[in-house]
Amino acid sequence: MPLSSPEIAASPSLEMPPGAAVVEFKNVSIGFDENQVLRDISFRVERGETRIILGPAGGGKSTLLKLANGLIAPDSGEISIFGKSLTGMSEREIFELRAHIGMVFQESALFDSLTVEDNVAYRLHEEHVHEAEAHDRVVEALRFVELEKAIDKFPPELSGGMRRRVSIARAIISRPDLILYDSPTGGLDPITSTTIIELVVKQRDVSHTTSLLITHRLQDAFTLATHRYSQSTGHMEPIPNGELDPSTKFLVFNEGKIVFDGTTRELTHTEDPWLKAYME
Ligand SMILES: Nc1ncnc2c1ncn2[C@@H]1O[C@H](COP(=O)(O)OP(=O)(O)OP(=O)(O)O)[C@@H](O)[C@H]1O
Ligand SMILES: [Mg+2]
Structure with a gap:
């Protein structure tokens, strides 16, 4: 699939207090009934970063994105988006904040x-x-x-991969300052998954939008870390000399805790036995 139309520009830079992260979780916990889902989670996502979130099914990844989007509130701890704390924000303020966030929902x-x-x-x-x-x-x-040709179609007439692309178009239409991708390749075959990841790479390299991306496929994560969008070919290409994309970082969850927070190189060189097993 040629990707030849890098017209989607980043929105004018949002005002952020000096030193603020785009996303910051401080000691965040949340549970549903007896089920403690996230336990004392802290991390920062800086402007321009693509943060890949990995972890076993049911581990709280979607919950984390819903917290970041202000759709649900934590039981304890503090979440700041663009340097503004969500704690105590009115519905109206959260709604206005959300205008700067693009969300690609799971399914x-x-x-x-x-x-x-x-x-x-x-x-x-x-x-x-x-x-x-x-x-x-x-x-x-x-x-x-x-997907211009599908403009007048209805979602049930589209393939799974096409629906994901519509969902990405919907997320980027407002030229967001933050994109939350919840499993954009979930349930897709490997070839279609690659076309979706190619769009994520293109969005990253054309607009430099900060993003959080959940994936179950390590292959997606490593494609993001090792490829770059090329304006001249209109495709993503491997970064020469085995270099890694510096904006790609990882967050790995297990049983509600962060077990890894760092760069691609740090992840691939980990000595942690659980992580090593997970990566295989
Ligand atoms: N609104 C809710 N009410 C009750 N339980 C919930 C709710 N949302 C999530 N949970 C529970 O929280 C846990 C984490 O769910 P979550 O959807 O965040 O996991 P996930 O890591 O995204 O999983 P998957 O990889 O399957 O998408 C699950 O046990 C789920 O049943
Ligand atoms: Mg999920």
Whole structure:
């Protein structure tokens, strides 16, 4: 799939207090009934970073993204996004903050009764963007994901990979300062997964948007760490000389705790027995 339309620009840089991270969790815990899901989690994601989140199923990865998006609140600890604490924010303030965040939900979460155009434009309609401008931006976002032809289709008419691409178009339409990708390749075959990861790489290298990305596939993670989008070929290419993408970092969870927080090189050279076993 040629990726030849790098028109989606980053939004104007959001004002952040000096020294602030884009995402910061401090001693965050959350549980549902008796089930303690995240225990005393602390980490920072700096501007421009792509943070890959790995860990066993049911380990609390989606919960973490929902916390970062203000969809749920922690039982204890503090979460700051763009240097602003979510604690004590009103619904209105959280709504405004969320306008700067693009979310790709696990299983795409599209509205089956709306066309691709109306799904992608959803946020623009909420913001009362003028119809003609909204249409142009939908076309631009769909071109980015190579899906302009599907603009009038309905989600049930699309393949799983196409639905993921619509979901990515919907997330980037507002030119977000932070993108949360929840398992964007989950349930897809390896070839389709690679086309989705190629879009994530393109978005990263064209717009430098800070992102958190959950994946079950180590292959996706290492593709992100070892490839770069090439404007000239319109594809992602391996970074020469075995070098690694410096913006890609990892967070690995197990049983509600962070077991690894660091770079690709640190992860691949780990001596931790659990991590070594997990990576195999
Ligand atoms: N709203 C909720 N109410 C009750 N339990 C919940 C809720 N959301 C999540 N859980 C529980 O929290 C745990 C973690 O769920 P979560 O969806 O965050 O895991 P995950 O790491 O994303 O898993 P997967 O890899 O399968 O997507 C699970 O045991 C789940 O059942
Ligand atoms: Mg999940």
